[in-house]
Amino acid sequence: MATTLFARKPRELTYNPKRPVWKEKPSALYQTVKAVVLIVFSLSILTPILLVVSTSLADTEQLVKAGGFVLWPERPTLEAYATIFKGPMVLQSLGVSMLVTAVGTILALFVTITMAYATSRTVLFGRPVILAVLFTLLFAPGLIPSFLMIRQLGLLDSLWSLILPGIFGAFNFVVMRSFFMNIPGELIESARIDGANDWQILWRIVMPLSKAVIAVVGLFYAVGFWNSFFNALLYINDHSKWPIQLLLRNFVVQGSGAADQLGITTTPPPQSIQMAVVVVALVPILMVYPFLQKHFAKGVITGAVKG
Amino acid sequence: MNSTTEQAPALPEARRVPARAGGKAAGSGPKKRKGSKPPQQSFRSRLRRDKQMLLMMVPGVAFLLLFFYIPILGNVIAFQDYQPYLGIGDSLWVGWQNFVDLFGNPDFVHAFWNTLYLAAWQLVFLFPVPLVLALIVDSLISTRVRRIFQSIAYLPHFLSWVLVIAFFQQMLGGAGFVNNLLRDWGMDPIPFMTNPETFPVMVVVQMIWKDAGWAMIIFLAALASIDASLYEAAAADGAGRWRRMWHITLPGLRPVIVLLLILRIGDILSVGFEQFILQRDAVGAGAAEVLDTFTYYTGVVGGGWSSGAAAGLAKGVVSALLIYGANKLAHRFGEDGIFAKQVR
Numbered sequence: 001m002a003t004t005l006f007a008r009k010p011r012e013l014t015y016n017p018k019r020p021v022w023k024e025k026p027s028a029l030y031q032t033v034k035a036v037v038l039i040v041f042s043l044s045i046l047t048p049i050l051l052v053v054s055t056s057l058a059d060t061e062q063l064v065k066a067g068g069f070v071l072w073p074e075r076p077t078l079e080a081y082a083t084i085f086k087g088p089m090v091l092q093s094l095g096v097s098m099l100v101t102a103v104g105t106i107l108a109l110f111v112t113i114t115m116a117y118a119t120s121r122t123v124l125f126g127r128p129v130i131l132a133v134l135f136t137l138l139f140a141p142g143l144i145p146s147f148l149m150i151r152q153l154g155l156l157d158s159l160w161s162l163i164l165p166g167i168f169g170a171f172n173f174v175v176m177r178s179f180f181m182n183i184p185g186e187l188i189e190s191a192r193i194d195g196a197n198d199w200q201i202l203w204r205i206v207m208p209l210s211k212a213v214i215a216v217v218g219l220f221y222a223v224g225f226w227n228s229f230f231n232a233l234l235y236i237n238d239h240s241k242w243p244i245q246l247l248l249r250n251f252v253v254q255g256s257g258a259a260d261q262l263g264i265t266t267t268p269p270p271q272s273i274q275m276a277v278v279v280v281a282l283v284p285i286l287m288v289y290p291f292l293q294k295h296f297a298k299g300v301i302t303g304a305v306k307g
Numbered sequence: 308m309n310s311t312t313e314q315a316p317a318l319p320e321a322r323r324v325p326a327r328a329g330g331k332a333a334g335s336g337p338k339k340r341k342g343s344k345p346p347q348q349s350f351r352s353r354l355r356r357d358k359q360m361l362l363m364m365v366p367g368v369a370f371l372l373l374f375f376y377i378p379i380l381g382n383v384i385a386f387q388d389y390q391p392y393l394g395i396g397d398s399l400w401v402g403w404q405n406f407v408d409l410f411g412n413p414d415f416v417h418a419f420w421n422t423l424y425l426a427a428w429q430l431v432f433l434f435p436v437p438l439v440l441a442l443i444v445d446s447l448i449s450t451r452v453r454r455i456f457q458s459i460a461y462l463p464h465f466l467s468w469v470l471v472i473a474f475f476q477q478m479l480g481g482a483g484f485v486n487n488l489l490r491d492w493g494m495d496p497i498p499f500m501t502n503p504e505t506f507p508v509m510v511v512v513q514m515i516w517k518d519a520g521w522a523m524i525i526f527l528a529a530l531a532s533i534d535a536s537l538y539e540a541a542a543a544d545g546a547g548r549w550r551r552m553w554h555i556t557l558p559g560l561r562p563v564i565v566l567l568l569i570l571r572i573g574d575i576l577s578v579g580f581e582q583f584i585l586q587r588d589a590v591g592a593g594a595a596e597v598l599d600t601f602t603y604y605t606g607v608v609g610g611g612w613s614s615g616a617a618a619g620l621a622k623g624v625v626s627a628l629l630i631y632g633a634n635k636l637a638h639r640f641g642e643d644g645i646f647a648k649q650v651r
Contacts, residue, residue, distance in 0.1 A: 019448050020535075022542035026446075034443050038452075041440070042459045044516060048474035051484055055477075067491070069477070069484045115367030118360045133371070138573070139627060141374075142619035143599065144606040145381030149374065168370045198359035227467030230581055234607060245469045252473045253585055278473050285465050292465060293458055 047071075052282070056080050056275035068271050080276040089239070089247065090277060097226060097243040100162045104225040108167040109218050115168070116176035117202050121188070137170040143234075150235055161235035162243065166225055172217045179213040180206060216295040219288055226284060244281045252277055385617040405617035415618060417593075418601040422622075425597060426575040428507040429514065434571065436519045438564070441526035442556070460520025468581040471517050475509075476500060500586070503594035513582060525563060533559040565637050573630035576622050598622045 019025070026034075051069055057080075058066075058073040084090045119130050146165070155161040183206060191201045207214065229245035236242060242250075252274045354361075385405055387398040409415045440460070447453045463471065478484050479499035486496035499509060537555050546554065580599040587595040598618060606615020 020539065022539050024548065026548070034446070037440075037443060038456055041520075042456060045459055045463055045520075048478050052474065052477060067487045068482060069487060111366045111370055114363035118363040118367075121360065137375070138630070139379075139623060141376075141378035142382055142616065142623060143602050144384070144612055144616040144619055145378035146374065147607055148381055148384070148612070149378045153373075164370075165374050168367060168374075173367075198363065202363070223465050227465075227469075229467060229469050230584070233584075245467050248473060249469045249585060253469060253476065254588060275477070278470065278477075281470060282466070289462060289465060293461060 049282070052275050052278050056272050056279045058272060060272075063271060080272040081280075083273055084276050084280070089242075090244075090280065092240055093242045093244045093247040094280065096159065096241055097245070100159055100243060101222050101225040104163040104166055105218055105222045107163065108169070108172075108221040108225075109214065111167050112169070112173055112176055112217060112221075113202070113207070113214065116173055117180050117206060120177050120180035134170065134174070147234055156235055157238050157241065158235075159241060162228070162231050163225070165231060166221070166228060169221065169224070172220055176210075176213060176217055179210055183209055212295060215291070219292050219295075223285065223288070223292070244277075248277055248281050382616055382620050382623075384613050385620045387613055389613045389616070391612070401613075405613050406621065409614060409617055409621070412614075414592075414596070415601060418596045418598050418618075421594070422576055422578055422597040425507055425510060425578050428511055429578065430571065430575065432511045433514050433519075434568070436515050437522035438526055438560070440519060441523045441530060442552075444523065445527060445530045457520075457523075460523065462520075463517045464521035466517070468517075468585060471513060472582070472585045475513060475516075501589050503590050506586075506590050506594040510579065510582065514579060522567075525567065526560065529560050529563040530556070565640070569630065569633040569637055572633040573626055575629065576626050 051071055054070050054073050055063070055068075057076040057078070058070045059075050059077045059079070062070055062074050150156060150161050150165070155164070187205055187209075188201055191205050196204065227245060229243070229249055232243050232246040233249070236246070381395070384395060384398065386400060386402060387395070388401050388404075389395065389398045444453055444456060447456075466474075476483060480486070481496060481498060481501065483500075485499075489496050499505070533555065538551055541551050541555055576598055578597050578599075580597075583595045583597050583600050584603065587600055592600075599622070602615045602619045602622070605611045605618065609615075
């Protein structure tokens with residue numbers, strides 16, 4: 001039905017590829033300015049990424065000739081990667097990051113889904129209570145009290161200190177909850193009449209209907225865990241428990257003799273070793289980015305503008 | 308625990324209260340109907356009926372208590388001479404002394420003004436960029452160009468600050484790509500990353516790089532929701548490009564602009580914690596010390612728990628006042644702000 005409706009509408013044509021009839025053709029100057037802004041902005045994002053990846057792949061000879069950076073590796077080599085994976089530190093920190101991300105995301109999804117479902121339907125506490133709670137989440141408890149709490153719990157230098165503080169995010173909760181609220185109540189009622197309890201309803205009815213939103217929220221959490229560095233700076237002293245972001249900060253951003261501390265005698269120049277560490281932290285994000293991008297705009301708009 | 312952008316959109320939930328209160332009750336069937344007041348079940352029988360639901364809330368509530376509400380209460384150490392080996396229970400109470408000391412401490416006063424200074428830079432130069440980008444993207448006719456640009460522009464939002472700063476260092480740092488080029492061309496290198504005077508510019512550029520594309524989304528959504536027939540009618544009446552933007556586009560975006568401004572203002576004292584802590588060594592505490600870094604270095608690094616907590620609390624209170632004030636102002640201008648005016 002919808003297709004015939006649209007087919008009859010001549011206005012559909014105006015969207016693309018032609019501009020609407022009433023819209024004047026922009027001046028050449030305006031067009032140019034627009035193009036320049038978009039191209040400069042895009043290039044400013046793409047160039048550093050290209051630079052870092054290329055430099056990590058470049059061989060010594062070309063790097064020395066270029067004075068440290070190349071935009072295109074002439075004879076790509078994986079030497080730098082072989083070097084960083086020889087020492088234990090990069091592998092260890094990758095392991096830590098992966099473990100924290102995996103466990104954290106699963107726990108976070110569990111806490112967020114149960115909380116969102118319960119608050120989307122339960123009636124013992126009314127909406128005002130839930131809204132009041134949401135409102136308080138705007139404020140942060142502060143750095144020092146949070147630190148003291150972690151210490152009180154005995155979690156300093158434990159990987160749980162990287163996981164537990166991140167397992168509930170107000171934004172993700174709101175997205176999840178507003179999705180659950182839009183699931184027709186009749187579905188849930190009929191399941192209840194058939195004798196399902198709330199856990200069964202959640203597992204058998206609600207979650208299968210919400211696969212997409214669960215995937216998005218899960219990805220948000222995963223990216224958050226992967227990217228977080230400050231919790232590790234605060235809570236972790238033990239070098240063997242550093243996540244990749246903290247390693248990156250200490251060796252690349254602060255540049256404190258990366259090679260020495262990684263326990264490597266350098267054959268490839270330090271530049272490409274540093275860049276290899278950057279790439280190692282970057283690649284997982286690039287890998288999930290297409291999935292994220294496909295869904296996140298929708299999620300953000302549900303959470304923000306719809307209200 | 309949450310970056311500011313992630314938390315920000317949580318708010319508008321509150322605005323939904325009046326509109327949805329009735330609708331939701333109808334959705335959950337015979338359980339509860341607001342307004343028409345069905346015979347109320349007793350508390351105990353409701354408790355029995357909702358038992359499993361309440362059980363589901365346990366993990367979330369436990370999280371909030373442990374990592375949110377109890378730490379908020381933990382701020383009382385701002386009024387103590389807190390000693391770790393004594394604990395909160397036995398530490399001495401000193402009243403407002405920590406705050407008096409803080410405002411007498413030139414480092415804190417410097418961090419305070421520096422925070423406001425950097426925040427002003429961000430508000431003036433950062434806020435308009437996503438709006439302008441959104442207007443440009445919205446005016447693109449080709450959906451393909453549009454999609455490609457959006458894919459590129461959103462990407463940096465998902466990179467960690469560590470990566471962002473690493474990228475900037477490799478591009479603009481003293482031994483970075485640009486300065487290498489400059490040297491090859493026989494020019495003096497420019498200390499982009501280490502010059503305290505241009506640090507505010509650098510901060511804003513980094514923030515634009517990372518988040519301007521992402522912040523565009525909300526504007527794009529709002530732009531898409533403006534009725535196209537308004538433009539058509541205005542064009543028929545002879546309104547040109549700029550008149551249409553002034554009389555239709557901007558008024559259409561006003562609620563979103565106001566909402567985002569309020570959220571930004573409430574968040575303004577946080578300026579961008581990770582960004583600063585990563586660069587503080589490079590540009591020095593003079594330029595990069597903000598309230599949050601002051602809290603970190605005084606409290607966690609220096610062991611001055613109470614003064615650190617006092618600084619954090621001062622910041623929190625000022626932020627809350629700013630949100631409240633901005634929201635009041637929004638109501639004055641006839642906008643909803645964070646809350647619709649009457650929340651019942």
